[in-house]
Amino acid sequence: MxxxxxxxxxxxxxxxxxxxxxxxxxxxxxxxxxxxxxxxxxxxxxxxxxxxxxxxxxxxxxxxxxxxxxxxxxxxxxxxxxxxxxxxxxxxxxxxREERLYVQAVLIFAQGILAPLYGDFTARHPDIALNLTTGNATEDFAHAFADLKIVFGAPSAHGPAHDRLIGEVLYPVARPDIAERIGTPADLLAHPLLEVATHRAGWPHVFSHLKMLGAGARFVMVDSTVMAAALAGSGAGIALARAPASNPVVAAQGLVPCLPGVSVPGLEHYHLVYPEAATLRRPARVFRDWLLESCATIARG
Missing domain, CATH: 1.10.10.10 (Winged helix-like DNA-binding domain superfamily/Winged helix DNA-binding domain)
Known part of the structure; x- marks a missing residue:
């Protein structure tokens, strides 16, 4: 007692x-x-x-x-x-025989970057059991345990140490039957525009790049690029691709560029976040080195 x-x-x-x-x-x-x-x-x-x-x-x-x-x-x-x-x-x-590694990543990065590369990591490091979970909102990452976290935007809110991974390039995408009706940037305004509420760079950022005001635009607010792509695939409007992370979901939904040749650099980047490099366990150090190398290769095209 x-x-x-x-x-x-x-x-x-x-x-x-x-x-x-x-x-x-x-x-x-x-x-x-x-x-x-x-x-x-x-x-x-x-x-x-x-x-x-x-x-x-x-x-x-x-x-x-x-x-x-x-x-x-x-x-x-x-x-x-x-x-x-x-x-x-x-x-x-x-x-x-096997070390377990916990990685949490924002959903679009997990789907678009980590999933295609998963086989490469496990083939190189069969002694590491990679457990991957996803999140979308800031609170998804606040209380979950992970050796490493991959976030979009300001990394300091999630941990004291971080590495910049990749950025994004935005361009309008839609079903082919809708995209073929978009001949000029002004034609975008005739359709609902699917906007991801959590991103700093969205349709207003694209309009600024295209030197148009966007007056009269009809926005449909969603919480993720995955949801925006799904709605665009159903014909509900025009979404913004966020390459390269969105490439697989854009392809899976059958979306094509509305204005070929138009692309706008985003304002934020994906970051790998962790407490501090000196405290990382061996599998986390291995994954970090591999991911930095992989993202550098993606950035070079």
């Missing part, structure tokens, strides 16, 4: 490993495959942890699970603890 209260027992390490995998994959079945367990065994371990803590960590659905508020609050601490234990074990007793 301590101060009249019972000291809580630390949960089983197996329970925490299973919880982390299920939370990350949002599926007991996928967690079971990753951990070489059965799905019922994963469910049993999670129930044991929830019983130990005295509250539910997941909301169960038919084919997926979702973290409760308590689960979301607990996950970063669990991930940090597992990483710390892994690092200590490797430092004292030699490198493990």
């Amino acid at each position: 301590l101060g009249g209260m019972e000291r809580p027992r630390i949960p089983s390490l197996n329970w925490l490993r299973v919880f982390e995998a299920a939370a990350r994959t949002e599926s007991f079945a996928r967690a079971a495959a990753e951990l070489n367990m059965s799905a019922p065994a994963v469910s049993q371990q999670v129930k044991a942890l929830e019983g130990h803590l005295g509250m539910p960590l997941f909301i169960r659905h038919a084919h997926a699970v979702r973290l409760t508020e308590a689960g979301r609050a607990y996950l970063p601490s669990v991930q940090m603890s597992l990483v710390s234990l892994e690092s200590s074990t490797q430092g004292l007793f030699g490198r493990a």
Whole structure:
């Protein structure tokens, strides 16, 4: 007893490993495959942890699970603890067969840059298990645990150390049947213009480059380039491509440039953010070097 209260027992390490995998994959079945367990065994371990803590960590659905508020609050601490234990074990007793690395990236960068390069990284570094999660809003990055974070815009809001990766180039894109009706910049104003609210550089920035006021423009506000591209693909309006990160989603939606030859440099860049270089674990240092090299190659075209 301590101060009249019972000291809580630390949960089983197996329970925490299973919880982390299920939370990350949002599926007991996928967690079971990753951990070489059965799905019922994963469910049993999670129930044991929830019983130990005295509250539910997941909301169960038919084919997926979702973290409760308590689960979301607990996950970063669990991930940090597992990483710390892994690092200590490797430092004292030699490198493990596989080191786990947590990277969180803004969605469009993850889809457009990291996904196409994922195979290259894993082929070069099969000893590093890369766990990639995404976010969009600033708050998505504020409380989540990651060794490295890839953000767009001001990096200092996310960590004290950072590397500039790549910028963006903007140009209007639409379905081919809409794009063929755009002969001059003024023709853009006849269509709804899909605007990403979180970006400093948007349609007003493009209008300024084209030396037009944009009076009468009809904006449809969305929260991401992925959503803007999806709406443009459905014929809902004209979006702004943000190359090179948006290249795959633009191609997947069948979008084409509305004004070939028109491109406008953006105002912000993607940054790799971390606490400080001296504290990075080995897999994070390896990933950082690889990503800087890869982005330099992309920037050179």
